[in-house]
Amino acid sequence: MTVYSIIVALGVVATALFIAGFARGLRNAIAEYRSAQPEPNEVPSDTFSVTAAISVVASSIVIALAGFSPKFIYLGPFLVLGTAAACGLAFFLEKRAKR
Amino acid sequence: MDKSIFTTNAALTPALGYSTMIGLGLFSLALAYIVRLYLVRNTHDFIIADRRIGFGFGVGSVIAVWTWAMAVMMSSAMTYQWGLSGLFWFVVPNGIAVMAMVPFARILRRNMPEGYTISEFIALRFQQSKVATGIVTVTMVFGIILEILINLKGTSVVVSTVFSIDWRVATIVGIVCVLAYSYFGGLWTSVMTGTLNTLMITVPAAIVVVAVYDRIPGGAEAVFSAVGAADQRNLSVLRPDAAAGFGITLAFGLLAATVADQTFWQKVWAIKSRDVSRTFLWAGALFYPIPICLGMLGLVGIGYGLVPSDFGGDIAAVGPYIVSHIGLPLTLILLYVLVILAACYSTIDGASAALSSIVAVDIVKRYFPGTSESKLFVITKLSVLAGGVIATVIVLAGIDFTTLVLTTYALKTSVLLPLVFAILWPRTNTIGFVGGIVLAILIGMPIYQFVGELSGTLAIVAISGLTVIVAGLLKPQAFDIASLKDANGATSAPTAGE
Structure with a gap:
């Protein structure tokens, strides 16, 4: 199996997850708007500095690795599919609106 | 590596270019109609989406507005110019700039939960100082106009290059497509179309970049060897000249581009309060792979020893040139054009939505507080068109917008x-x-x-x-x-x- 066919297959999976999430998000948004329930104004105090630092270091390492072996040139394309999948996943982490 | 692999593709006709641009616009317009029907009834909905944007739409839309058409091309261009150091200095500050919004967003959303614009905060913070508020409002408006015209210009250059369309016609078609759907649903439309555009940027980018390497005899190994042979520094991320040449300046510019930009502040007040912080964190972290992936096209340019005159003199065109000339199937070239169009449309509609909030809150309601809701709604919607028209006139006039930049x-x-x-x-x-x-x-x-x-x-x-x-x-x-x-x-x- 070539890298290209793996990327296409994973791309289809990421797209499916994204679209499923988008559809859920759209239904949620309309249901919430119709319910007219007031949204709470609390902003959580979670600190994200460690996660942010990890993502910065990880991205730097991914770029640096492309200078060590040609295999790592393909890391970017695989990771960008992760971006699409994670965006889809984000919709499923939302609280479902009451209908 | 033999440069003769790069040839013109005769199938890339102007009609195909128009169809791609208009097709994406019509698709977004259909979505805007649904948004208008179910989610927008007044100015409040139009400019702040009733503060009900959830986590998924928040993450997707922040990534989309941050992925400029030029960013898609510049990631390849910076790699082409500076090797992996160029990619490093282009990519790393980009994600940090988005995540840097988290502490400020948290403070203002917690303490000013009913806010709309950053100028409004300045007015309250500095006892309604007209000078302080005026400076910030003007800065935001200039920034938005610039976002629109740079994306418009970038897109017209790419579309005209790939499909041999007159760049002026490409500019007009592009802006009409975006304004047509932005006009209807305001921020909700921008958020939903932007989120879909994130899908259109990411998956096609992965497929196209891998397809380019697949097309090269010897694949990634051949490119890697040729890049190292051209200059071993191309494979290092530690070139100090890249940092001094553009990296540090870009880092400050990018920080200002988020923290001092109403496009992002509008989202701070429109996303559900419990999701604001994690939205900017996820968006910043998930943005990283996009320029990293597209930056790999720059290595192909180095590997083949392309020179700027091969692709019209502007290094921003190196990515589009490689994709459209290396002999990929037509579908894949169209996918790449879609990546750029999606990046362009989502940034322009995000900027237009931000402009509408400034016009409604910082101009009309501040200076003409007696304006009725129905009149305000119309003015707010028209402001979306006004921003696009001003940017289009500047682009079409051929004015050197260095002064504006x-x-x-x-x-x-x-x-x-x-x-x-x-x-x-x-x-x-x-x-x-x-x-x-x-x-x-x-x-x-x-x-x-x-x-x-x-x-x-x-x-x-x-x-x-x-x-x-x-x-x-x-x-x-x-x-x-x-x-x-x-x-x-x-x-x-x-x-x-x-």
């Missing part, structure tokens, strides 16, 4: 630290805020123009920050940011359900 850069970079201090440091006063911005422009910009970008940027940041600190120490104010909650009632912002 420099003015916006000066304003945004000068506003950055004073704004940060205004949020974080209670002692910040009006004199320090205004003085910091004015002095930074008066002294820093000549340094920027006559000494160099790096010295100028550092001077602007240092002068603006130091002025705020000195003024705050000499005449300290004791501002209680929690008082913004009480002041919210005084804000002349549009209200829901009017």
